[in-house]
Amino acid sequence: MERGRSRRTSLAAPRLTGRLEQRWELPNGVRLIAHQIPSAYSVTLGIWVVGGSCDEEPAYNGTAHMLEHLLAGSSQRHTARQLALAFERLGTEVNAYTTKELTCYHAQTLPDRLPRVLQLLTEQLFSPRLSQRLLARERRVITEELLAYADDPEELLYEHAERLLFENHPLGMPIAGTPESVQRITLGVLQDFHRRFYVGERIVVTLVGNLPPEEALRAAAAVFADIPRQHCQLPARVPPQPQRAREETLCRPFQQASLLIARLLPRLSAPERTALAILNFVLGEGWGSRLYQRLRERHGLVYNITSELEWYSTCGVWSISASTSPGTLPRVEELIFEELRHLSNGGIRPEEFERGRAFLHARLAMALDSPAECMTLLARAALEQEPTPLPELLELQLSQLSRDTVDMLAALYCQPGDWSRVRLLPSNDA
Amino acid sequence: MERGRSRRTSLAAPRLTGRLEQRWELPNGVRLIAHQIPSAYSVTLGIWVVGGSCDEEPAYNGTAHMLEHLLAGSSQRHTARQLALAFERLGTEVNAYTTKELTCYHAQTLPDRLPRVLQLLTEQLFSPRLSQRLLARERRVITEELLAYADDPEELLYEHAERLLFENHPLGMPIAGTPESVQRITLGVLQDFHRRFYVGERIVVTLVGNLPPEEALRAAAAVFADIPRQHCQLPARVPPQPQRAREETLCRPFQQASLLIARLLPRLSAPERTALAILNFVLGEGWGSRLYQRLRERHGLVYNITSELEWYSTCGVWSISASTSPGTLPRVEELIFEELRHLSNGGIRPEEFERGRAFLHARLAMALDSPAECMTLLARAALEQEPTPLPELLELQLSQLSRDTVDMLAALYCQPGDWSRVRLLPSNDA
The missing domain is CATH 3.30.830.10 (Metalloenzyme, LuxS/M16 peptidase-like)
Structure with a gap:
């Protein structure tokens, strides 16, 4: 370029x-x-x-x-x-x-x-x-x-x-x-x-x-001003117990086969969540990600593949999903786990780290231009007791992040054996 | 209120x-x-x-x-x-x-x-x-x-x-x-x-x-500046021939049954399209619409029902769709056609006309606050050789509209016999 x-x-x-x-x-x-x-x-x-x-x-x-x-x-x-x-x-x-x-x-x-x-x-x-x-x-x-x-x-x-x-x-x-x-x-x-x-x-x-x-x-x-205050103590939300990875195969009469793999995450600190957002971006979020490039651009196996992080107050969930023809599902599954293994063993490249930082910063600015997204980001920050989501603040936070943190998280959370799998196969005899 | x-x-x-x-x-x-x-x-x-x-x-x-x-x-x-x-x-x-x-x-x-x-x-x-x-x-x-x-x-x-x-x-x-x-x-x-x-x-x-x-x-x-000009004449797009209403029933192994009814419209003038937008709004677009109020709020037959207008350069398509349990599809179909008949025979009420005008005007302003929607609305206006979509202009256009125009369009285009139907039934023996 x-x-x-x-x-x-x-x-x-x-x-x-x-x-x-x-x-x-x-x-x-x-x-x-x-x-x-x-x-x-x-x-x-x-x-x-x-x-x-x-x-x-x-x-x-x-x-x-x-x-x-x-x-x-x-x-x-x-x-x-x-x-x-x-x-x-x-x-x-x-x-x-x-x-x-x-x-x-x-x-x-x-x-x-x-x-x-x-x-x-x-x-x-x-x-x-x-x-x-x-x-x-x-x-x-x-x-x-x-x-x-x-x-x-x-x-x-x-x-x-x-x-x-x-x-x-x-x-x-x-x-x-x-x-x-x-x-x-x-x-x-x-x-x-x-x-x-x-x-x-x-x-x-x-x-x-x-x-x-x-x-x-x-x-x-x-x-x-007139809304009542709380009158009884509510039970605190407790984090889920980590489970060992499990598998399930569903059969339904669809044309395509689908796969979702996912894992639990502990509730991480804000800087760690930002580092994990970079890792997720590099793995499977955008068109430049490893999964999109390999499964769609190189092999034409899928129309789309997504990887996303969902944070709750006590934990997080990381999930990857794709749909493909029934015959190619095993290959899709194999390639996804291969990419997880690469990340877990080798971490991310300096170019990927820089690209992730640049993209995350710009994406926040772009999201704030949508009134609905802006409203949601402000509420989430308030609910998490975090500062206002401002591009300038995120840029500062990103500049303080090191690639080692991302690689450490990759080694911790990308081990293939820790991910559960659900397959949806197109068959009637469930 | x-x-x-x-x-x-x-x-x-x-x-x-x-x-x-x-x-x-x-x-x-x-x-x-x-x-x-x-x-x-x-x-x-x-x-x-x-x-x-x-x-x-x-x-x-x-x-x-x-x-x-x-x-x-x-x-x-x-x-x-x-x-x-x-x-x-x-x-x-x-x-x-x-x-x-x-x-x-x-x-x-x-x-x-x-x-x-x-x-x-x-x-x-x-x-x-x-x-x-x-x-x-x-x-x-x-x-x-x-x-x-x-x-x-x-x-x-x-x-x-x-x-x-x-x-x-x-x-x-x-x-x-x-x-x-x-x-x-x-x-x-x-x-x-x-x-x-x-x-x-x-x-x-x-x-x-x-x-x-x-x-x-x-x-x-x-x-x-360097993009080439057109070098050959392209064939003009011609409007479709109006067809008599037809029916089709598909069978697929889904849980819910679905219905879509639709009709062709001629390419109408801009004021007529605005009048039809009011009619569509009153019929089935929002939570206050006749179809939503009757099928969901009164009878609880559907989770959602939508009515929409799609304009092409040579014609338009008006469509209404809903999903429901297989046993209640006939009732849903009957109620939708009953509402069409009411509109076709009786037009809309003054309250509905005013509400439609107020909503359409505000909705344009709200859409312009989304960069993606604003970009799309500007492009569509340019492609249609129409003036910039501004809330002030739409308000003027709406103020010049009469309820008679809406009622005339209802009489012309809401006749049940002119609408085609496609049903999707949950069965395997297609």
Whole structure:
């Protein structure tokens, strides 16, 4: 690529203007974060509740997700239809999702409508309408959702891999529950979860967009000030026990075969997580990664291959997945493990280390240009008690990182024998 | 919702600062559009080629898509690996996709790297490396891609619906081709497509982000000035013949049953397309829509239902799709057609009209806050020879629209008998 360099024309450095951020904590523990993007048209907001499927009783797995469905749908004062129409009249997009550890309600609207949108959202979340009729309907809706997941190879693989990795630990439960557990969830179970988790100390609100931070914070404080505090101690989340690597083979009538391999990670420090992000990038994240170059560019075995890190409050999961024709699955599996072995034995090259640092730094800046991603990154940082994710800070952190740290992590976590495997084979005789 | 209004606190109107836009046409016909978002960190760019699957010979269906794969992968001067590493070192995300009428190569990077990124991208697109070895590999990759689509209920439904609607018209061909046509595509076919479609007059470049428009345009002009002009007249695209409504039932071993109904639309004027967007919104787009309220909120029959409009240069397609348990598919189908009949006979209510106008206006503003969506909206407007999509302009256009126009379109296009249906049933004995 050297030839091009001399022709590189010169452009001024980025002129970033006017981004401001403020954090605020209300007396009831609600944490508010506002970040201004002056040239945006809109405001994007997230209400994050620290409560997800890992906080459920196994018998009632799916409670957090069903509660999210029911709260996002109506309130004591308004029916689902009234709320949906009100948000649309306000030109507001609303949605919600549940993860293993969090529930997020998010919206995008125009700045002058923010107070009314916040009012409606807090009404939904803290003055819920929970009735037998709505519960019965939502059980049907979620049953359809679960059926759709069963038709999705990726969903199937992840669900089974999580069961292998976490065994009976709460993180192993599927977020939406099972067809059986969803039928068991009663109004009492939902109300109990709501009472314990929808409390000030467990709520983070992020507001990103075209509003001065003080103004956004004032609007949020007006509606979040009355949220109740926590009244009982919740059990602390405990890390999962490391399991030895295991294998599972599923048979389903799909055309392609798929593979997901995964391993547990301990909860690492922030610098170690950054080092592992470089390792993951080099291994299988981008088009320049070892796995993409070898499996797709050299051998044409796959349309895509992904490698990703997922961090929880007590641990992490590293996973790699690919789909291919049934006949070539063994070869794909062999090549993936070969690349893991190379990393584990030899670490990464200086060029890979530099490339990973350059890419991670730029990627954070690019992510912050998406209001939804910016809102999410701010919330995650607040929930992890970490500083604001700024490209400048990450650059500093990356400059202090050594390749030895990355190689040490490769030696620790890339040993093929430590990875569990789930295969999905296209056959009917499961 | 009235009660809340009096409590609505007052916020200043949006203070939008510093968005600027410029358009420029080079002597060879390349159109450049730059739009500044001063508080962004990055620049997002799209290179749009007016050439897609509808421009292919049926025997070689999949040519545009395969060419996109091959061009995005390498260049005469650099291998796929060299390019992938170069983009990553530049902290740049690149990707590409093909539609029935367009091919889009897009990237996001930091402003100071734009000239080098443009240089590499134009090298890929206009000095391609096409070899038998790369062709053979890409055939394998695309064969895997097609297999993955066959495992996706939604992809299956759309492919079959398009065949029903368009019959032998070029828009009916699947974008990625078929397993057979992909094997037939030769280097000569690819080179011929490249020679005819990758020419100045058929290229639009959009640049959105943190750069003054003149600077972005200068950087783009430096690399696009040498692109060849068109040297032969290409056949004009002709609109499809309207077909009478037809039905097809597919059987595949999925758990859920799915339904997609669709109809062709003539190429409407811009105000009529806006009126139809309101009708589509009212019918089935948002949570407040008639279909969502009835099928999900009232009956709990589906997890989701979508209604969407897709516009081509010669026509449009309106489609509605939903998945449900096999036993309830007839009921879902019945309710969807009942709602179509209501619209066709009675039009929309004043409240729905106002809500649709308010939502469409806000949604455009919100979409422009996503760099990728902003880049795409600008390109589409330029390709359609329409003015820049600005919320202020849309608001004006919406204010000039009458509900009668919407009702007239409902009477014309919502008649149940004009819609084709594709059902996907979960059975093995297809």
